[in-house]
Amino acid sequence: MNLFADIRALVVTCLEQMVAENALPEGLSFSNVAVEPPRDASHGDMATNAAMVLAKPAKSNPRAIATLLAQKLKEDARIDAVEIAGPGFINLRLNASLWAGVVEAALRSEGFGRSSLGAGRKINVEFVSANPTGPIHVGHTRGAVFGDALSSLLEFSGYDVTREYYINDGGAQVDVLARSSYLRYLEAHGRQVEFPEGTYPGDYLVQVGENLKAKYGDSLIDKPESEWLAEIRVFATDAMMEMICKDLKSLGVEMDVYYSEKSLYGTGKIESALKELEDKGLIYEGVLEPPKGKKPEDWEPREQTLFKSTDHGDDVDRPVKKSDGSWTYFAPDIAYHYDKVQRGFDEIIDIFGADHGGYVKRMKAAVSALSDGAVPCDVKLVQLVRLFKNGEPFKMSKRAGTFVTLNDVVDQAGKDVTRFMMLTRKNDAPLDFDFAKVLEQSKDNPVFYVQYAHARICSVLRKASEQGVELIDTPQFDDEAEISLAKKLADFPRQVAIAAKAHEPHRIAFYLYELASELHSLWSKGKDNEALRFLQDDKDLTSAKIALPRATAVVISAGLGILGVEPAQEMR
RNA sequence: GGUUCCGUAGCUCAACUGGAUAGAGCAACUGACUUCUAAUCAGUAGGUUGAGGGUUCGAGUCCUUCCGGAAUCGCCA
Numbered sequence: 001m002n003l004f005a006d007i008r009a010l011v012v013t014c015l016e017q018m019v020a021e022n023a024l025p026e027g028l029s030f031s032n033v034a035v036e037p038p039r040d041a042s043h044g045d046m047a048t049n050a051a052m053v054l055a056k057p058a059k060s061n062p063r064a065i066a067t068l069l070a071q072k073l074k075e076d077a078r079i080d081a082v083e084i085a086g087p088g089f090i091n092l093r094l095n096a097s098l099w100a101g102v103v104e105a106a107l108r109s110e111g112f113g114r115s116s117l118g119a120g121r122k123i124n125v126e127f128v129s130a131n132p133t134g135p136i137h138v139g140h141t142r143g144a145v146f147g148d149a150l151s152s153l154l155e156f157s158g159y160d161v162t163r164e165y166y167i168n169d170g171g172a173q174v175d176v177l178a179r180s181s182y183l184r185y186l187e188a189h190g191r192q193v194e195f196p197e198g199t200y201p202g203d204y205l206v207q208v209g210e211n212l213k214a215k216y217g218d219s220l221i222d223k224p225e226s227e228w229l230a231e232i233r234v235f236a237t238d239a240m241m242e243m244i245c246k247d248l249k250s251l252g253v254e255m256d257v258y259y260s261e262k263s264l265y266g267t268g269k270i271e272s273a274l275k276e277l278e279d280k281g282l283i284y285e286g287v288l289e290p291p292k293g294k295k296p297e298d299w300e301p302r303e304q305t306l307f308k309s310t311d312h313g314d315d316v317d318r319p320v321k322k323s324d325g326s327w328t329y330f331a332p333d334i335a336y337h338y339d340k341v342q343r344g345f346d347e348i349i350d351i352f353g354a355d356h357g358g359y360v361k362r363m364k365a366a367v368s369a370l371s372d373g374a375v376p377c378d379v380k381l382v383q384l385v386r387l388f389k390n391g392e393p394f395k396m397s398k399r400a401g402t403f404v405t406l407n408d409v410v411d412q413a414g415k416d417v418t419r420f421m422m423l424t425r426k427n428d429a430p431l432d433f434d435f436a437k438v439l440e441q442s443k444d445n446p447v448f449y450v451q452y453a454h455a456r457i458c459s460v461l462r463k464a465s466e467q468g469v470e471l472i473d474t475p476q477f478d479d480e481a482e483i484s485l486a487k488k489l490a491d492f493p494r495q496v497a498i499a500a501k502a503h504e505p506h507r508i509a510f511y512l513y514e515l516a517s518e519l520h521s522l523w524s525k526g527k528d529n530e531a532l533r534f535l536q537d538d539k540d541l542t543s544a545k546i547a548l549p550r551a552t553a554v555v556i557s558a559g560l561g562i563l564g565v566e567p568a569q570e571m572r
Numbered sequence: 573g574g575u576u577c578c579g580u581a582g583c584u585c586a587a588c589u590g591g592a593u594a595g596a597g598c599a600a601c602u603g604a605c606u607u608c609u610a611a612u613c614a615g616u617a618g619g620u621u622g623a624g625g626g627u628u629c630g631a632g633u634c635c636u637u638c639c640g641g642a643a644u645c646g647c648c649a
Contacts, residue, residue, distance in 0.1 A: 358644040524613035
């Protein structure tokens with residue numbers, strides 16, 4: 001149930017009648033017609049911009065359209081009053097019984113707020129995709145939470161979602177991992193080792209060294225790299241992926257597919273993807289212009305194999321081969337996305353770190369070219385997380401191997417707090433994460449504020465249960481504060497739809513904060529006005545009164561569910 | 573220099589993707605605990621939306637020129 005969608009449907013029906021009666025010309029598009037809560041509650045319950053949006057294409061004036069439309073809307077039983085305001089807004093006041101209907105819907109139907117917006121379309125959400133060379137750190141953590149919540153949001157909205165991790169196990173960085181692991185292996189045999197520039201000194205590889213010793217004994221000692229590199233590479237990446245999966249799991253993230261970059265090499269996959277582009281005339285040998293302005297010192301013109309990404313919206317064409325003939329990183333990525341298209345996904349979402357911003361256009365261009373524009377590809381960039389402790393910035397140094405890992409964060413803040421906090425900012429805005437603040441139990445901390453609202457309701461329900469109150473789905477309320485809360489509940493399906501369309505799960509977090517605020521406000525009003533308390537002397541009255549907070553708990557719980565956060569039953 | 577993102581109250585951020593008088597929290601000030609947990613609530617105050625120009629019924633949002641910040645820019649992934 002989505003009250004806003006229902007009323008919008010009513011508006012469109014009325015408009016179609018007007019077309020039939022020649023009050024509006026035929027062939028108008030109603031796609032811009034919106035039904036929204038007005039910014040100022042005194043204007044009514046809902047407002048539509050229909051008259052203003054249609055005035056121009058209909059070659060009419062907004063007031064005239066509004067007057068006719070208002071008359072038609074008035075005839076519907078759900079509408080109590082219609083006003084035309086300002087330049088042509090139509091403000092609607094809805095029959096009060098509708099708000100009770102919202103509460104009932106939330107209590108009765110499984111999954112209030114769910115929709116079939118996605119219509120079962122297959123959508124691939126690729127996220128995290130951290131190099132398998134070490135533990136994942138805070139930056140990836142934000143990407144992980146964002147991608148997982150976005151996936152849940154899309155599932156909730158009727159998409160068939162695949163969560164996917166692209167393992168970068170094909171490049172030079174896994175050779176570095178193998179060499180670093182070999183050093184730890186020697187160390188496990190009691191050798192003194194040093195970690196030269198260009199190796200990973202982090203102690204997370206100590207255990208890998210031990211495990212290598214257990215598996216290979218001393219058989220690899222003093223052997224040339226050619227004899228052990230490939231084997232250790234596999235051994236070490238497997239170990240890293242195992243660790244990464246475990247970390248992700250502690251955050252509540254589970255992937256459906258782990259896709260290996262390595263599996264694209266030597267299997268003809270890259271070649272066939274590029275062949276596909278070549279057949280479309282998008283691959284050529286050429287020389288790139290140097291970057292405008294600041295020219296690199298060692299720039300010299302070079303002929304390379306290029307992808308004509310400019311045909312699909314990129315600024316310059318992109319090389320797919322290095323000068324030594326090997327593939328650039330872009331080539332397997334093209335093949336990977338070609339594979340996604342071939343697996344039949346209707347939509348693709350990539351979630352990258354902000355440092356990959358320059359990569360967005362070429363990736364979209366590749367997908368556009370490979371699918372002939374049939375598969376939309378949205379790339380979401382996740383900005384940095386700035387860590388603080390009591391307002392003091394945290395120092396991170398990757399070179400010294402002392403970066404803050406997902407593990408550190410989850411250990412200190414917990415899964416639920418971490419997830420919620422990571423979603424309290426738009427994905428493309430930097431996020432401040434203060435270890436002290438996120439655990440604070442105050443209104444300043446949105447996680448707590450929302451959880452507290454849920455816990456308060458649970459407390460009421462426990463008391464009601466002790467008193468043997470029967471749970472019924474028909475609410476009873478008439479006060480402004482109660483109606484205001486019910487209206488907020490009615491907005492949930494709409495907010496979910498907006499968030500799903502925009503690929504912005506953080507909207508759910510904001511919504512929950514506002515909903516919690518409504519609940520706390522109503523709660524406090526019960527102090528002065530006993531009629532607003534949920535627990536009444538009369539048991540039947542209590543039954544009817546607690547329907548509203550119960551519905552609120554259902555919605556908070558559903559919203560938190562999308563974010564992957566457990567609702568709190570009580571605060572301690 | 574090119575590209576992308578960002579700039580909104582003292583601070584941290586919203587603003588339903590072009591809608592009505594730009595909203596919350598923190599900090600400041602005032603008030604409310606014999607209660608369904610005051611871990612909360614109600615109120616006061618705080619603004620030339622970085623600057624200028626343009627598009628139209630209407631701009632924080634779109635186009636443009638500046639200013640300031642971040643990321644990135646052919647053989648790193």
